[in-house]
Amino acid sequence: MKKIRKSGKSLNRSGRVKKRASGLRSVDKKRFVKKRRTIDAETGDSSDVIALPEYYQIVFSEIHNVYRNEIYNKCVLDSKSFRRRAICKSKELIVGKDFNQQYDTLQNILSELEDEMKSVIKGHSVFFWLHLYRRIAPCLSNELGANTSEAVTVNVRQQVDQAIKKFGSLSNQDDYALSSEVDFDLILGGLLSQSYKRNFKKDFVSFFERQLKFSRQFVLTDFSIDDVFNIYYVEGLSYQYWYISAKMRSLGKGVVLSVSKQGDINEERTKEQERLILDFDRRNEEDNIQLGIASNVGTYTASNLNEVNSPHEIIVIAYINAFRYTAQDLGLTDLPKEFSPNYIPWFINANDFYKSHSYLSKRFIKKFGFGLLELLQFAGFFSNYIMSNDPSRKLVNESMGLQYHSKFQRGYCTVNHSAEEIKSSILKYYSDLKISGCVQESELESQIDAIFDHVFLNEDKQNNIGIWSRGPQYVLIGIEKGFLCDSSSWHFLIQNMFYGLQHYDPKSxxxxxxxxxxxxxxxxxxxxxxxxxxxxxxxxxxxxxxxxxxxxxxxxxxxxxxxxxxxxxxxxxxxxxxxxxxxxxxxxxxxxxxxxxxxxxxxxxxxxxxxxxxxxxxxxxxxxxxxxxxxxxxxxxxxxxxxxxxxxxxxxxxxxxxxxxxx
Structure with missing residues (x-):
């Protein structure tokens, strides 16, 4: 995969954090409502169209402006206070001489942080929290701690995602709705209509309301300003979670720990330990997924788009854009140059991954009841299904622009099709490719039900989700009418799919x-x-x-x-x-x-x-x-x-x- 150039804008971390924390001083109508000139491809005639803001933007901007201090207190001060209290309660055990006791004590504090995240997240649906959180830019307040780098940001956000999927409600579907089926005055708990009536003329508000109904997009309904405070609190707790796990990693490398009166953990590193840890962190950050992916068993597959012959071989993965790459960096020419999506595309070649791991096939099917080849084929077909809605006509690696923005900028998309409709579409595509000899024959038709269930999140599976382990992962989450398809989940699902296999490589x-x-x-x-x-x-x-x-x-x-x-x-x-x-x-x-x-x-x-x-x-x-x-x-x-x-x-x-x- 071509290496993405890091923009100068992505390096200005303090400016980004300040901007996100403060919001706009007042609603800038020109920023949200713009005219764009379009050209008819057949007649060549040009015309102006109004580019409307996403439904939540003005409300969220106002909340960040008016409640800047409250957001800071929840994200930084409250989360830090919770972590410090937990440390102070166990201070004697953390500074003791029993190495294993120290480690177990820190692991117990991770559990306390998980319980606190649960107390917040359980109040809304999984969809509600993902919808809200993935509309917050992936960067951390510098005041959270000494290390708020891009790599830490990715870790913190992945942990929040796992906490949402673990603790969010799957049975409650009352906190969101389709914009076509809900009263305008109920969207965002009434804050949307209040904001538009306050900032725009009546005719424009009516126009926006009609356009929103026509768009048939999912919107939050049972919403309050406290929900914004709470999602920042969860992000702050996730940072504290990372903080504790970082101290555990240092402890595992032989570093002596001490605890301050406030409840901060100090690392008493030797000069050699400092050099070695900094070097490890540097190398770990440089080993990004653009080059390839190492599965948990230690087999390596290079990221390769150059030799792809068929779109069904590409598994599209949305990856957190912590470096804030812009549309210009990504080559998305039909978007504004400075536009920076929250997620960027990354790809695994399903065929290459299977070739690298085919020696695991027998053990894999024995453990899971379906084949490795079939699972990877499903992942490729499903990725293409999401991108195009008609996988027989469009390729995922052609011009992505607005299509990518609309479907992957948040790391997920929604489909209003039933499970049977999705499986039927995938199997038809598979059958067409099989007839033309463009796909390896497999047992996908008889195994697709089991594979679909494997990647689908339900309440029974929530208990098994790990936050620090990033697993298990689920791509499909049921919503009121269809599914939320989380493309970011493919990364860890594929990377860690072989955990639990026994005696899988007797011939080395x-x-x-x-x-x-x-x-x-x-x-x-x-x-x-x-x-x-x-x-x-x-x-x-x-x-x-x-x-x-x-x-x-x-x-x-x-x-x-x-x-x-x-x-x-x-x-x-x-x-x-x-x-x-x-x-x-x-x-x-x-x-x-x-x-x-x-x-x-x-x-x-x-x-x-x-x-x-x-x-x-x-x-x-x-x-x-x-x-x-x-x-x-x-x-x-x-x-x-x-x-x-x-x-x-x-x-x-x-x-x-x-x-x-x-x-």
Whole structure:
């Protein structure tokens, strides 16, 4: 996928936060109601049309303007106070010498924060909260804490989404309605009509009311200003949730914790720990999904649109636009250049993902009752169904502009079709492609009911939703007339879909899959891969080289380690981190041993590496891994790159080496 250029506007965080917190000083009618010139494609005649604001915009702007202090108090002060009280209650346990006790105490505070989020969210439907929250720009108030970066913003918002789906009501459908079926004076609890009557002439208000009824869009009804305060409170609590989990991650890395009188947790990092943690955070932020996705079992699939032959292979995923990329950055030419959607498109090639994980097929169908191929086919067909409403005619990777804006700018869309209508449309598309030989034959027709149920959220499944784990995920949520289709959920649903599989890789296939994936990615980035999954022989001794790259007279050996990473790595579970350190120490020793063998035996029975003046070794993981100390044997000579690196890290390192050696 083409890398998106970060706009200068996205870097101005303080300005964005201030603007969101303060709102408009008064309603600027010119900003909301604009004339746009359109040209008839057949006659060439031009005319002016009125571009109306989204129904909630003026009301929300007024609320942010008038109640700026109340929003700040709920989001920042109240959420911070709750977290501090919880810490103070358990202060003696957090600063104790029992490492496991400290960790368990922090995990209990996460549960307290979840309970507080629940007390707020349970008062409205899942649809109500998603509709409201995804109309708030993805950026955090700087006053929440020391780290309100884009990466933290993504984490905080993903946690809020999970909390909404876990604690929101699925049975209450009385807090929203179709604009065509509700009295104008009831929308937004009456605040909409009050605002329009206050700011516009009677004729325009009547015109807007007619247009809103004609649009048949979902609007909030059982709404009050307190709901805005509450969603900011939940976001603040989610930040405090991230704060506690960050302290757990530091604890898992050996950092000593202390607690202030106010209830803040201080990290007493050594200089080495500070450097290592900052480096890990930097690498983790750089390893974004634009390059590819690592599934929980450790198999890696590159993001690839260039070789896609059919639209049904593309799974469209809405990803939080924390960097505030604009329409101009995204190439959406039919939208204003400075327009910044809350979500941006990202893609997984379903066919490529299946090829990378096909070795799991038998175990997958045994556990879930439907096939891996069929689930991925459904995801591709459903993505295309949402984008076009007629998947046989439109492609998801053609001009997206207004179509994307209308369907994915909030990360979800709604469809007013029944489950049977959706499944029937998908199966018809599948049948047409099967007849033309454009799709791999599968059991989709007999398994689609089970797959549909798997991605559909109901009350029984809500208890299993985890907030810090981001799983399980559900794409479909039932609403009064149809479904809310949450395209952002595909990311973690696909990434974590193999949790719970037992003895899934007895022939150790995934290691070779990762080796081939890394080699292909390096080749696509114009590096000279001279060996890939190749066994070198020298006088009866065999050694396997996973991936070898040549830059002039320098040889770079990459040992691949595709190991499953437990979910609790993300909250710094000490046992998980310790176990991974032991595994990667062994792998690094293996890579070093291979390097010594090659240096002593540059020519063998089936290879000739006599040209290599230097040999360098590394271990590559599908994930960003914790590098546990700063000793020279774990780092390159320049100390910028660890010998234990991710796929993205390998590309960055080789790019740096090529630049240094070729110039």
């Amino acid at each position: 296939i995934k290691g070779h899959e990762f080796e081939f994936a890394l080699a292909d990615i390096l080749k696509n980035n114009h590096f000279d891969v001279v060996m890939n999954s190749f066994v070198i022989r020298k006088e009866g001794i065999n050694r396997e080289i996973d991936v070898a790259v040549r830059i002039r007279d320098n040889l770079y050996l990459f040992e691949c380690k595709a190991s499953e990473r437990p979910l609790n790595f993300d909250i710094g579970n000490p046992k998980t981190i310790s176990s991974r350190i032991i595994d990667f120490k062994k792998k690094l020793e293996q890579a070093e041993s291979l390097t010594k063998f090659v240096l002593e035996n540059k020519v063998g029975n089936n290879y000739d590496l006599s040209w290599a003046e230097s040999v360098n070794y590394f271990v590559v993981s599908p994930f960003t891994e914790w590098v546990w100390d700063a000793s020279p044997d774990l780092w390159t000579e320049c100390k910028r790159f660890p010998r234990l690196m991710s796929v993205h890290g390998a590309i960055k390192y080789l790019t740096s080496e090529k630049s240094k050696l070729v110039s």
